Amino acid sequence: MRVDYAARVAQRHGSKPHLPAAAGSGRAPVRSRPGLIVRRDLVAALDRAAEKPVTMISAPAGSGKTSLLRAWADRPGQDRRIAFMSVRPGQQDAQLFWLALLDAVRAAAGTEGAAEPPPVAPGFDGGAMVDKVLSEVAAAGGHFFLVIDDLHELGSAEATEQLTALLTHLPHGVHAIVATRHDLPLRLHRLRLTGELAEIRAAELRFTEAETRELLATCGVALPDEVAGLLHQRAEGWAAGLRLAVLSLAGHPDPERFVAEFSGSHRTVAEYLMAEMLERQPADVQRLLLRTSLLDRVNGELADLLTGATGSERILLDLEDANAFVVSLDPDRTWFRYHRLFADLLRLELRHTHPEAIPELHRLAARWFAEHAQTADAVRHLQAAGDWAEAARLLTDHTVSLTLDGQGGTVVALLRAFPAGAGEDSPELALVYANADLHQHRLAEAQAHLEIARSYAATTPPDRRPRLRTAIASLDLLLARLRGHFDAVFEQADALSSPAVGRSNTEVALAGDLRALALLNLGVTEAWSLRLAESERHLLEGAVLARGIGRPYLEVACRAHLGFVSGSQSFALVRQRCEEAIALAARYGWDAEPVIAPAQVALAGTLICTGEFGQGEQWLDRSRRVTRSDGEPGVRLLVRLISAMLPAARGQHREALAELTAAEQVQAHMVGRHGLSSRVTAWTMATQARLGMVDQARTRLAALDDRQAAAGEIRNAAAVIRLAEKDPIGARRELRSVLDGTAPVNSLLTPIEAHLLDALAWRELGDDRAVEAAVERALHLAEPDRMILPFATTGAWELLDALQHRTSHAALVSDILDAVHGDAPDRSAAGPIEKLSPSELRVLRYLPTNLTRPEIAAELSVSPNTVNTHIRRIYAKLGARDRSSAVQRGRELRLLSNGRT
Structure with a gap:
């Protein structure tokens, strides 16, 4: 091949x-x-x-x-x-x-x-x-x-x-x-x-003597047997030494004298033979070999630049054909390197003969590599030329792009090459150090270097200032993500107001890298602060930009967080965006990398919320495997929270409390509060109350300030504590602000949960009609997204058996009972001949009930004609003749539950 x-x-x-x-x-x-x-x-x-x-x-x-x-x-x-x-x-x-x-x-x-x-x-x-x-x-x-x-x-x-x-x-x-x-x-x-x-x-x-003779014969060098034996003895079978000797012997006027003088260490022999070769080469070849010896790899264009001549590629090709220590690096023979030892000795000769030319040769090479987007090589040559300020400027400008190219280790190596005077206290390199610190999770050091970089950016020339400020804003936001310090950095968003306009293709690409990274960091920071609309806008913008500039990692990172921020819109959108992000990550082989964890855990949470506990657990396990213990705290907190939801839904409250405690430990190491912190606190108190740890829950509730205590999730937890204390009237009082919509909530889960807790309180008060009304309101809110989780975690599913034949949400009730009893429909089962649309599935779930078509239309807030159209399509897709056979077929395909009486 x-x-x-x-x-x-x-x-x-x-x-x-x-x-x-x-x-x-x-x-x-x-x-x-x-x-x-x-x-x-x-x-x-x-x-x-x-x-x-x-x-x-x-x-x-x-x-x-x-x-x-x-x-x-x-x-x-x-x-x-x-x-x-x-x-x-x-x-x-x-x-x-x-x-x-x-x-x-x-x-x-x-x-x-x-x-x-x-x-x-x-x-x-x-x-x-x-x-x-x-x-x-x-x-x-x-x-x-x-x-x-x-x-x-x-x-x-x-x-x-x-x-x-x-x-x-x-x-x-x-x-x-x-x-x-x-x-x-x-x-x-x-x-x-x-x-x-x-x-x-x-x-x-080592060459044998017979192999030495064969090499001489192959190269057309005729020596008497005793001289050939002496050459082998002097070279001690060293392949490179013999090769050098054979090249010098070809056409030598006195080969026997040459062999007699061939002695010494490998370096001495090589230097001697190199001098023999150079002296016998034309001047243009000598000039090319010496002036390009400081390169790790060379092509014709670069050699022409360093020699000030033309035709260098032809010389390189001829040297390789002659096996003169020149090796091509690609099948098209456009790039070459010298034998390592040969290159070392050429450099030594260059230092001896033209030391004054070396800095300028490095500068010329640096300029060429920079123009051809080979930044690391350009920085190395600037360092070799002693142009530390220019090397620092170039590395600073490109540090983010090099890191995105997977060259973080190279950046660290380049940093080490700077002298002590241009070390960690250098304002020019502060941004580079900050970037390296962040990717090694040295957050305190990163903060200090960013402050130095910020001061330096204010005094830089105007043409560099926008680029530096965008880079600093990007790293500020990344630092905020890693520290959980969200509120402190939103003022940096003004650096993203408009893309920097570069004067060259390289500068435009660089500006694109910085802006895409900044949009990612800003969008994620907004997501963890529950500024969901702004987060969605910035993440979508970042994903589109990342795709346009060929940065798939940034695109995957942006799309991986879009599922979470879509939770306030619909579960269908969450699933769609999570699955798209996961598929994109898999295309690039990142399906087991931390970058895709947010999509995996968001998908797990959605599946658990809709009662698909088995599939949810599979995705949750995947997200746990790729989430690092020292990774982004916002993601780790979300993983812990979703990990608590699953045992809570199954009535395993001690396991749920362990996960919630771990989530609180993550929060404790964050500078600010994660947007989901109130839910962690609320569910921790509610779980403690359900385990009989009412005093601990009360103590935790009393420690909250008025703003925290006013959150809808906390009011629900307070109601759970009241119910555990056998105080249903007090529980209803705690729920009042959630039920009337005045308490702030962070998801639809909270009002559904509040109505179910209200129903449990009414049950304690013996008012069955109020129980039924509260449950019906919860079902009405849960129906659009098929929200099952709160019925399981609150224990309110116990109220549903009596309602199954008197509710307009009979299909959802059956699904809830199936999920709680461990018989949830398998959504991966084979479907109908043609897939039902989401609207058709919603209509299908009403067919097992006694509702008429107009009543179904009223429940769905659509016209009866629309319902009739959906039902005709359902019959056609399921191969059903009537409502009864459609329900039966729906159950066979696991689109409907088997129904419980």
Whole structure:
């Protein structure tokens, strides 16, 4: 299988399609390599080693590790499936490492959709990614090989630890081969003890004398046998040293003298041979090699810029064809790198001969990388040039975008490269430190750095001020989310009043990133403050903007919260938006990431409210699994609250109280009050009262101030306490402000609950007609969304048996009783031939009752003609002849309950 793996990785790193990064996935590219020999014995040794689950190839630079891997992987006729990747130089980010490896696995396995790599995201679960890679290689079946080259370039301790987990849990038939210059802390001792680890070291990679002679012959270098033996002895079988020697010997006027003088350490030998090569190269080639040696990767355009000449690409292609330590990085041969040791020595020569040119070369490279959206590379070259102020400015402007690109580890590494004078107290870098602090949950440090950044932004040039203020507003709002300090940051919303107008495509994209992130943070902060209309507007705007600028993670994050803010409109809208967000997250492989938890828990809450406890519990479990213990407190509080609803509905009050207590502990660590805090407090008091802990509930109620106590949820809890004290008159008095609509409430659940508590109080007072009227009012409010939860949690379902044949909500009553008795309709059961619309389902639920068609129309506030139309469609879709057969068919399809008498 051949794939354009370099172009795919280029997309992941934010470069243009024609700018591949120095990492690959899929099979290693194959091309005829003149002047290389096939080391059959060494390839056979790797074949034997690869039969073990894990093979480590560890040897210094220039030992021939990559050449061995290519020769082994690309033999004609072999049918192994091999996922081949090289780690990018200086790779600091675990996420980018794992996504590149996943790309390689999918390319080798031929997985559908492999052409589109998963997007990067600031939120990353390495353990989940390890599981995903293991799952996909296991699903590939048969023998499968993971080949990871240049692992020494991986600078992420997190990724190294995760790689240990992968290597020690490989499925049967899956083998891993890892090549590195030095041993890494992979903790593979158990594999070594059990004989499941094979190791190839520098000694095995050394050329034999016979291989040295074959290399000389292949390259057309004729030496007497004793001279060839001396060369092998002097090089000690070192592959790079021999390669350098052979290149210099080709056409040398006195090869025997050359071999006689060939001695010393590897570096000394390499420096000597490099000088031989450079002296024999044309001036333009020497200039290109020296002036581009400070780059990790180079293309023709960049080389032309640094040399001030043209035709650099042709020179690079010719050097690679001559095997002169130049390696192409993509199948189209547009990007190249030098052999690591060769590049080091070229840089040394550049420092010796033209030290004054080095800073300007770095500046030219930085400018080119910045113009081509390669910000991290641009910052590195500015740092190398000593332009610390410009490096700080560029990193500050792009820190949010780099984090969104999954390069948070790179940002931290770039920060460490600044000198002490430009360290943590630098106002230019304060925003970068604040961003890094927030993503490591160091909230106090983030607050201090944001204050420095705020002061700095007020004195910056006018053209940079809007961008910095938008970035600060975004991070302010993120800090507010993580601290639960909502009221303190709404004044920052003025930074979002209009998008910043950039003067270039890069600035426009940057402004889009900042604005989308700010809209997300503002919308979520408003959601937890129950400013639902404003939250919906900002989240929708953020989602549309995120899609437009190609930020799927931000779009998923925005849409994941839209379900919660839709609760005041309808449960149908909640379900629709949650399911859309979950489907979008699954498309990008984020269905087990924290970003989608708000949608999962909101969907769980809706299902529990409508009596679908089993399905609700499944989604609740998913949200628990992806919610981190140190994650956003607003989400954690919501998860705890929904977790309390389920046992409360099942009458398991002690379990409910434990979850509510945990929710209060989350609230205690928040600076402000979450919009759902009054519900947590109210349900805690009510649950205590139902458990007989009336004194504790009374003490908690007395501790509330007048504003808190006036909330509808608290008044309902006070009524529960009164009922537990056998004081129904007092309970009705507590409910008065909720029933007359003067008490503030945060959802429709509260007035339904109030009417049911009123009914329970009337039962204690012996007024059956008042009981029936109160229950009927509760059913009327519950009918549009099929709200079942309050009937279960209050115990008012016990009042429904007597009403089932005298209510206009008989179908809902049956559903409530089914849910409470553990026989809720299975909404996932097979449906009719054609799906019924929501309006048709509402009419269907009235068909088991004795209501006439005009009476059904009155209940639904529609015309009789509309009801007649719906009934005709119901009959057609259910294949029914009359009302009775429609009801029977509806029950068979579990669209209606079986009915209880």
